[in-house]
Amino acid sequence: MRGRTFLLLGLLAFVVVAAGVIWRRSVGVAQARTLRELRETRGSLSATEAALEGAIRDASSRARLARTAEERLGMRIPPESLVIRLPRPTPVVGR
Amino acid sequence: MRVTRTQGLHLILVGFALALVARSGWVQLRQRERWQAEARDQQTVERAMPAVRGRILDAAGIVLVDSRELVRLDVAPTEIRDRAALAAALRRIGVPAPFVQRATDLERKWVELPGQHLATDVADLLAMRGVHPRRVIERVPPATAGLRNLLGVVDREGRAVGGVEAALDGALRGRDGRTVLVRAGRNGALTSPEERVEPPVPGRTVVLTLHQGLQDIAERALADAIAALGARGGDVVVLDPRDGAIRALASRRARPDATGATALTEPYEPGSTLKPFVAAALLDRGLARIEESIPTYNGRFTLNGRTIADVHEAPSLTFAEVMQYSSNIGIVQFAQRLSPREQYGVLRDAGFGMVTGVPYPSESPGRLRPVPEWSLQSPASLAMGYEIAVTPLQLALAYGAIANGGELLEPQLVREIRDAEDRVTFRASRRVVRRLMSEATARTMRGLLRDVVEGGTATAADLAVYSLGGKSGTARRTRDDGRGYEAGAYTASFVGLFPAEDPQLVILVKLDDPQGAYGGVTAAPVTKAVLAAAIAARDGALDPSGLRGPPPAPRAAGESGAGQVVAAAGVMDDTAGPRGNAATRGAVAPASASESAPVGRAEPPVRPPVTFDLARPSRPEGVVDSLRAVPDVTGLPTRAAVRALHAAGFRVVLVGVGAGPSTSPAAGTLLPGGTLVRLPSVR
Numbered sequence: 052m053r054g055r056t057f058l059l060l061g062l063l064a065f066v067v068v069a070a071g072v073i074w075r076r077s078v079g080v081a082q083a084r085t086l087r088e089l090r091e092t093r094g095s096l097s098a099t100e101a102a103l104e105g106a107i108r109d110a111s112s113r114a115r116l117a118r119t120a121e122e123r124l125g126m127r128i129p130p131e132s133l134v135i136r137l138p139r140p141t142p143v144v145g146r
Numbered sequence: 147m148r149v150t151r152t153q154g155l156h157l158i159l160v161g162f163a164l165a166l167v168a169r170s171g172w173v174q175l176r177q178r179e180r181w182q183a184e185a186r187d188q189q190t191v192e193r194a195m196p197a198v199r200g201r202i203l204d205a206a207g208i209v210l211v212d213s214r215e216l217v218r219l220d221v222a223p224t225e226i227r228d229r230a231a232l233a234a235a236l237r238r239i240g241v242p243a244p245f246v247q248r249a250t251d252l253e254r255k256w257v258e259l260p261g262q263h264l265a266t267d268v269a270d271l272l273a274m275r276g277v278h279p280r281r282v283i284e285r286v287p288p289a290t291a292g293l294r295n296l297l298g299v300v301d302r303e304g305r306a307v308g309g310v311e312a313a314l315d316g317a318l319r320g321r322d323g324r325t326v327l328v329r330a331g332r333n334g335a336l337t338s339p340e341e342r343v344e345p346p347v348p349g350r351t352v353v354l355t356l357h358q359g360l361q362d363i364a365e366r367a368l369a370d371a372i373a374a375l376g377a378r379g380g381d382v383v384v385l386d387p388r389d390g391a392i393r394a395l396a397s398r399r400a401r402p403d404a405t406g407a408t409a410l411t412e413p414y415e416p417g418s419t420l421k422p423f424v425a426a427a428l429l430d431r432g433l434a435r436i437e438e439s440i441p442t443y444n445g446r447f448t449l450n451g452r453t454i455a456d457v458h459e460a461p462s463l464t465f466a467e468v469m470q471y472s473s474n475i476g477i478v479q480f481a482q483r484l485s486p487r488e489q490y491g492v493l494r495d496a497g498f499g500m501v502t503g504v505p506y507p508s509e510s511p512g513r514l515r516p517v518p519e520w521s522l523q524s525p526a527s528l529a530m531g532y533e534i535a536v537t538p539l540q541l542a543l544a545y546g547a548i549a550n551g552g553e554l555l556e557p558q559l560v561r562e563i564r565d566a567e568d569r570v571t572f573r574a575s576r577r578v579v580r581r582l583m584s585e586a587t588a589r590t591m592r593g594l595l596r597d598v599v600e601g602g603t604a605t606a607a608d609l610a611v612y613s614l615g616g617k618s619g620t621a622r623r624t625r626d627d628g629r630g631y632e633a634g635a636y637t638a639s640f641v642g643l644f645p646a647e648d649p650q651l652v653i654l655v656k657l658d659d660p661q662g663a664y665g666g667v668t669a670a671p672v673t674k675a676v677l678a679a680a681i682a683a684r685d686g687a688l689d690p691s692g693l694r695g696p697p698p699a700p701r702a703a704g705e706s707g708a709g710q711v712v713a714a715a716g717v718m719d720d721t722a723g724p725r726g727n728a729a730t731r732g733a734v735a736p737a738s739a740s741e742s743a744p745v746g747r748a749e750p751p752v753r754p755p756v757t758f759d760l761a762r763p764s765r766p767e768g769v770v771d772s773l774r775a776v777p778d779v780t781g782l783p784t785r786a787a788v789r790a791l792h793a794a795g796f797r798v799v800l801v802g803v804g805a806g807p808s809t810s811p812a813a814g815t816l817l818p819g820g821t822l823v824r825l826p827s828v829r
Contacts, residue, residue, distance in 0.1 A: 080328075094215045094281070095265030101214040101286075102264055108209065109289050111682070113362040130787050131681045132610035132798045132825075136690055 190326050196283055197320030200349030202297060202310065204358040205391070206559055206686060211297055211311075212286050217272070217279040221249040223257065225276030235271045239263060241707040292354075292365040292396040296407040296506075308406060310352070310559070313505040317563055320349035350571065351564040355391035360687045362382055363679040364394040368655075371672045372398055375660035381409035381538045382676065383654040387643070389545035389576040390555030392504070392539070393651065393687070399658075410504060413512040413535035414656065417621025417665070418472040418603075419641050420493075420531035423544060424481050425469055426494040426591050427584045433483040436590065440476050447475040450522050454478055454530075469594045470602035472618065474530050486517045489525055495582055496544040497554055498536050504557045512536045526555040531621060540676035542654040545641045547582040548591045549649035554579045595644040599670075604640055607670035609677065610788045610800055610827070612693060615646035616673065618665035623658070635659045640669035644677055650692050653677070776823060778813035784827055795819035800827040 109115060120126040173181060195618075202211040226232055229250040236246045239257055248257045262284055263269075271277050285300035298309020306312040325348030364382040372380055379399035386393055397408040403500070428434040445459030458471040468476030481489060493499070499514030513535040515524075520533075527533040539557060547554045556577040563572040583591070595615035599608050604618040623635040639656040643649040653676055655669040662668045680687045777794050779787035784800070787808070793797045796817070801810075801824045810824040811817060 067799050091265070091281075095269075098214040098216060099266045101212055105211070105212060105214075105286055109661060112289060113359055114366065117362070118365065124279055128675075128679045129682050130610065130800065131678050132800055133822075134611075134681050135792050135797065138695060 147688050162410070180278050186418055191329055191331055192324055192326050195323035195325055195344075195346045196304070197322050197346035198283060198348045199285060199304070199320060200318040201351045202318075203351060203353045204356045204361075205354065205393075207353070207355065208358050210288050210293060210356070210358065212353070213283050214286060215265070215281055217268060217281055217286045218262055219268065219271060220278045220280060221257045221259060222276045222278065223248075223250060223252050223254050226250065227275050230275055232271070234457075235268075235274070239268055239271070261795055290362065290365050292368075292398065293361060295405055296356075296395050308507060308814075310354070310505060312507045314352055314560070314563075318349040318352060321347040323347070323548070339559070345763065350566070351568075353561045353564070355393065355558045355561045356385075356395070356576070357393045357687050359683050359685045360394040360676075360680060361396065363676055363687075364396040365398075365682065367672050367675045367679070368396045368398050370398075370675070371655075371657060371660070375662060375668055377658060377660035379408070380655070380656040380657040380660075380672075381412075382656075382672070383409050383538045383542040383543045383652075384676070385539075385546055385557070385652040385654075387549035387555075387649050388557060390543065390546060391558045391561070391574075397538075398430045406508065407506060409538040409656075410506045410509045411537070413510050413537050413540075414637050415532050415534065415621045415624065415638065416536050416541055417531040417619035417637065418474075419532065419541060419617050419619035419639050419665070420536075421469065421472065421477050421529070422548060422595065422617055423492060423496050423582075424477060424484070424489070424529050424590055425594070426548065426587050427488070428465075428480055428483060429485075429590060430583045430587045431488075434465050434480050436464065436594065438465045439463065440465070440468070440479050442468075442473055442475045445450055445475070447478070449478060449526055449758070452523055453621055454526065466594055466597065469617075470597045472598075472603050477529045478526040481525060484525075486520060486525055489528060490514070490517050493528065493534065495554070495580060496547070497540050497579065497705050498534060498544070500676070502537075502543060502557050504539060504559050506559070509539075510537050513541055531619060538654050538656050541641060542652050544582070544671055545652045545654070546644065548588050548595070549652055550588075550645045552581050552583040552588040554582045564763045592646055592649070593641060595643060599642070599646075603666040603671040606667050607642060607672065607674045609641060610784060610798070611792070612644065612677075612681070613646040613785070614642050614644050614673070614677065615649070616640055616642035617672070618670055620665045636663040638663060638665040638668040640665045640673050642670075642673040642677070645693060650689055651677075651680075671772045773816040773818060776811055776813050776815045776817060778808070779825070780808040780813070784825070787825055791823050791825065796823045798823055798825050800825055 118127075190622070195214075198215075199213045201209055201213070204210055221232070222795055223229075224349045233246050233250050236249060236259070239261075241249075241261065245257070245259050248254055249259065262282060262691070265272065265279070265281075268279075269737070272279055272775065283304065285304075287299050288294050288297055294309075296309055298311035298313075300311055301307050306315040311318065323799050360523075368380050369384045371377065379401070381396075381398075382394065382396040383392070384394035385424055395407060397404075397406070399408060404548045414740050420704065425434075429436070439462050441462045442456060442458075442460050444461055445456040447454045447456075454474050455469075456475050458473060458475050460467075460471075460473075463471065463473050463476050465476075467473070468480065472619070473484055484492065493514055501509045501511045515533070524533050543554065543557055556579055558574045562570050565571050581664050592615050595617055596613055598604050598618070599614045607614055607616060610721075617640070619637075619639040619641075621637045621639075622631040625632045637656060637658055638660050642651075642655075644651045644653065653673045655672040655676075657665075657669050658666040681693075684690075721738050727774045728817050774795055776796065777790050779790050782790065788798045788800075791809070797820060799822055808826070
């Protein structure tokens with residue numbers, strides 16, 4: 052092979068390697084972008100989950116339910132004379 | 147040697163090349179780091195990643211305060227492609243019309259929109275060109291005002307403002323992280339996998355000792371009482387005397403500027419609720435006996451030129467009756483058996499005049515003046531709960547010592563702290579500050595406090611089934627400028643121990659200037675309301691095993707029996723209705739046989755265990771409950787009657803004064819289990 056052939060092969064190798072590097076970096080940047088977007092989506096969903104959980108807690112809290120039950124259903128907190136505490140069943144062993 | 151012109155040119159070029167190489171070497175080798183840093187500054191941009199603030203939970207793990215990520219929206223109008231779609235989307239999320247107009251005005255370069263949104267709610271907007279989100283972390287405050295007062299808030303910059311948020315900011319704050327992005331065109335930035343990222347460290351989770359159910363109950367009861375009695379405000383502290391855990395802490399003021407937990411920050415003169423500590427000190431030192439009698443001069447007594455008055459006008463009272471009827475004359479005379487230094491030591495040992503150490507930024511130590519600053523009247527004033535200022539928490543902790551057998555405990559507000567991996571980094575433990583009184587004295591004091599509720603000044607707090615001990619207090623209110631007392635204004639308070647025999651809760655209720663004034667008729671019913679709701683709630687606020695068992699514990703040898711004695715003496719008719727009620731009860735209803743047994747010897751009745759088969763319906767169709775006879779409760783004390791009816795399987799409602807048969811339906815009537823039986827509370 053002559054000198055020009057070597058030169059051509061060298062240039063070709065350079066182009067291939069450069070193209071490979073550029074392709075690899077492009078893929079990396081794209082994946083990083085996807086990763087960031089997924090992270091943001093996860094953050095958004097976590098925030099939504101927290102907001103919904105908060106809304107459920109608020110709606111099911113005693114502070115809200117008790118007043119609603121009294122106003123809409125006419126319910127009242129019973130005096131302790133109306134509350135009967137049943138003893139827990141004793142666990143039966145060795146039957 | 148002669149150098150030709152060509153050679154000279156070559157030499158110059160070679161020299162220039164050598165200089166370039168040398169400079170290149172200098173830049174690449176010697177100045178490498180400097181130029182690399184400069185290149186990095188040009189090519190990358192560093193962005194902070196804010197740490198998520200830690201959560202605050204109640205003792206059962208219910209989230210009280212949380213953080214969440216929201217987005218704020220900025221718009222670059224010139225980048226927008228579809229202005230009509232943008233305007234419609236902005237209107238849909240509630241952006242005010244003027245801002246919608248600005249956001250679509252092409253003459254503006256940048257518009258910051260108001261409001262914060264969940265990213266999922268504005269997903270369509272985020273996909274539009276020209277809409278730039280800014281991610282912010284919002285602290286969601288507690289739902290109720292009382293909790294907000296105690297826990298504090300976080301401002302828009304993420305700084306803790308007051309309350310537990312400020313006191314535990316170091317644990318809750320976490321550490322911000324950072325990320326490095328590669329600069330791109332048009333002021334954009336790309337995430338590069340080669341660039342390092344320091345993730346943020348989230349704040350720690352703080353688990354409090356509060357019980358949200360009890361907190362809701364306390365706040366509701368306090369709000370209702372303030373509204374019903376026209377009070378200026380009030381505080382409720384619910385404490386577990388066994389470990390000093392604060393289970394609920396509610397504060398409410400009519401003043402708009404009072405936003406903190408005033409139960410920790412605003413001391414007040416406790417009045418008669420302080421008397422038990424003087425009494426305990428006297429008993430502990432053997433300076434008084436509970437059956438010992440002292441003259442009370444029919445309610446008026448002059449000491450060092452000062453006239454002291456009692457509401458209960460009796461010629462003499464025993465030590466136990468002095469507590470039961472909150473006699474100022476009696477306690478002042480008994481307190482004279484303590485030297486001023488001893489009296490000061492008693493109150494100091496009870497924790498008054500110093501902070502309790504609860505993690506709250508502006509806790510007040512209250513005020514207890516040293517003996518050299520006392521006047522001639524000070525010993526008498528202090529015995530009646532004046533010339534001293536205490537916070538509701540201090541007083542509740544001191545009562546906790548009576549409840550738990552004599553030990554003053556450190557208050558617990560934080561149960562544990564967990565890191566991001568859920569590892570426990572701090573766990574509170576029961577810490578005894580000092581022994582305040584002997585166990586025997588504490589037990590005697592609990593008996594005396596039970597008498598206060600069952601037949602003394604606080605019968606409005608008496609429960610039908612369970613026993614409650616406590617002490618009411620009514621103190622004149624100092625003027626806002628601190629000069630003297632305000633005419634006709636009082637602080638009414640009640641501190642209850644529930645159940646009286648083996649207390650699980652200490653409940654302090656304080657009302658500022660309520661209509662009705664007396665603590666026994668204003669604050670005591672609030673305690674009863676809190677307890678009734680807590681018993682009905684069954685959500686872990688109370689330990690059920692500690693509530694079952696025998697009828698009210700009988701009095702131990704040496705414990706007070708003042709109710710009957712004073713009823714016989716005929717001095718119980720000078721207060722509001724409840725006391726007359728109690729007098730009737732004390733005089734008419736004889737003590738049952740079980741009530742005469744000493745404490746500790748009475749064995750709980752053994753009942754067969756009840757087994758539930760959850761797989762079967764509780765009431766199969768066509769099956770009628772077996773009938774049972776209503777027991778005869780004639781002559782029994784109300785509490786024993788209620789328990790007898792409960793034991794027979796009936797529900798009971800108390801219906802005021804009654805005559806004739808003791809129950810309705812009458813004793814002996816056959817009824818299905820669970821039927822409601824009406825029982826007159828005064829028979």
